[in-house]
Amino acid sequence: MTLRLYDTRAQQLRDFVPLDPENVTMYVCGPTVQSGPHIGHVRAALSFDILRRWLTRRFGRVTFVRNVTDIDDKVLVNATEAEPWWALAYRMEREFTAAYAAVGILPPTYEPRATASIPQMQEIIQTLIERGHAYPAPDGSGDVYFDVRSWPQYGALTHQSVDAMEAAEDADPRGKRNPQDFALWKGSKPDEPTDAIWASPWGAGRPGWHIECSAMAKRYLGSEFDIHGGGLDLRFPHHENELAQSTAAGEAFARYWVHNGLVTVDGQKMSKSLGNFTLASEVISEHDPLVVRYALAAAHYRSSLDLTESSWLEAEAALGRIRAFLERGERMAKPGWGEGKEGLPTEFWDAMNDDLGVPRALAVIHDSIRSGNALLDAGNHDAAKQMVSDVSQMTLVLGLNPLSPEWRSTDGGAAASALDALVQTMIAQRAQARTDKDWAAADRIRDAIAAAGIALEDTADGTHWSIDG
Secondary structure, three states, X not given: OOOEEEEXXXXXXXXXXXXXXXXXXXXXXXXXXXXOOEHHHHHHHHHHHHHHHHHHHHHOOEEEEEOEXXXXXXXXXXXXXXXXXXXXXXXXXXXXXXXXXXXXXXXXXXXXXXXXXXXXXXXXXXXXXXXXXXXXXXXXXXXXXXXXXXXXXXXXXXXXXXXXXXXXXXXXXXXXXXXXOEEEEEEOOOOOOHHHOEOOOOOOEEEOHHHHHHHHHHHHHOOXXXXXXXEHHXXXXXXXXXXXXXXXXXXXXXXXXXXXXXXXXXXXXXXXXXXXXXXXXXXXXXXXXXXXXXXXXXXXXXXXXXXXXXXXXXXXXXXXHXXXXXXXXXXXXXXXXXXXXXXXXXXXXXXXXXXXXXXXXXXXXXXXXXXXXXHXXXXXXXXXXXXXXXXXXXXXXXXXXXXXXXXXXXXXXXXXXXXXXXXXXXXXXXXXXXXXXXXXXXXHHHHHHHHOOEEEEEEOOEEEEEEOO
């Protein structure tokens, strides 16, 4: 089945055909590092991590670029005398990196900082001026604006007319021809730090937000690339402006525009400006990171996700079922038992190719677990081994296999070891009681273990325990 993705610009599902089938190219807008990440940032990054993993499975190689916006109005506002803007940006960048890594998001192929591509931004701005699509402010402030009415295609991404758009608020309007014109270059202000200012043909200053991504995408992926991704809230004005300035400068730019849905709180977008956000560090410290990954991945990437306490409980139970089944399969993998055939079930393949249908793909995983457990219960190990292999492979694709090396080292640490020691002690006490034919004591121990939410499985090679999902 052909992979189909919802293209925001086309407003429909499109067959995905990469420019180079041996190297898919993908640019995703990364964080503006004025403060630490909230859980909405992690959900966005995870959406594109899963897309990247699936593209890698399909095509073999993905060049994945995710930028860091380290110079911006918000970064300057949050800086202090004790912590300059560049130090704040670096510290917050590390917080984002730590949050991403905690939930198993793969590092990008390239992760450029905006401040490292200032010359490339200036080149695009100069080209736009020469083509008649940008102009320096006549007041000598050093500001340079994109002239939205000079580009008839402006509004193509979000299908808006210029007259219906609100005025751009990213620069002083005094030098603008049109209220909707947006800043490409911002002239320096007297109260801004001198190390946040770069020389330019139009005066000392710094880049506008939108030009940063256009320059970094071109520098790392070329004038045309396959996928541009980001959160739904970036469609306008950020991505609309990126598309306009890049294409007006003569670049083909992104062939597919993919946007993830937002995390909401009581129906409102989770955001720092609204003050209704939950820090990623808080969530990850309170829950197993693999549980966080599952909960964030369980909804379709384009849908809104309203996180509640039940979200974490449901994810924990689902992962418990996956872990118990794979561990049961591991115990059966004795010499001669063999492995299942490589590959993925057709139903899983179809779900993922249908606009990254992770909810359907998870349903296939849990259906396979139910069938596999039934086969194991019936003693049909030859048929069950394929189910174990399928579940292992499907969860690996999604980054959700609790037995994979990336999660084995983070599956509870000292707490998990302590729990295992306690349960193993109770299992040994129960075994001794059964040896002594003290059936009442054996039953009491088993009931106490079950009351703690732990399931026991008695096998020929001993008793094994798992969290009861």
